[in-house]
Every structure is written in C-alpha cells, then in structure tokens.
Amino acid sequence: MAEPLKPSDPCYWMLSDPNIYSTPDPSVYNDKCYICRDPEYAQMGMSLCYACAACGGHVPADDVECINGHDNQELYYESLEKNDSGS
Secondary structure, eight states: OOOOOOTTSTTGGGGSOTTOOSOOOTTTOOTTOHHHHOHHHHTTOSOOSEEOTTTOOEEOTTOSBOTTOOBHHHHHHHHHHHHHHTO
C-alpha cells in the first residue's frame, strides 16, 4: 500500500502548490473531474483530459466516453477508416 508523501521528502514541494492542475486548458477543465484537479497527475507535465471529438465535451483521461455520451475510441477508429479510404 502506498504511503502519503512526507513533508520531509525532497519532492514534496511539487505537491504544495494548490494551483497546479493536470488539465490546465480552461475549455477542457472540469472541476468535478478528479484527474483535472489532481496535482500528482499534473506533475507528469501534460494535459491528461481532453475535449470530445464530436461535441467538445469533457473526456476524462481514464475513459473514452465524454460527459455527453460520445465514444471517442469509436470516433478515432472512424477517422482512421476515412483517412485510409482517401476521403
């Protein structure tokens, strides 16, 4: 079982800034999403959640479905098929 980081740990400073978010883009950020708000995910230095390809709604990094029910994995495969067919 993982233990919480102790304040004496040299890496602790990275978690002390409450204004660090893993999804800094305000058009994608969702304040109800634990990934968007998690400073440890933010340490990775990339935006984890993303906008839905169909509607622009929030897609959590650990899912493929947006908050409006669109399956982004299917949309991705459809776009590959369109590119392969030359259209």
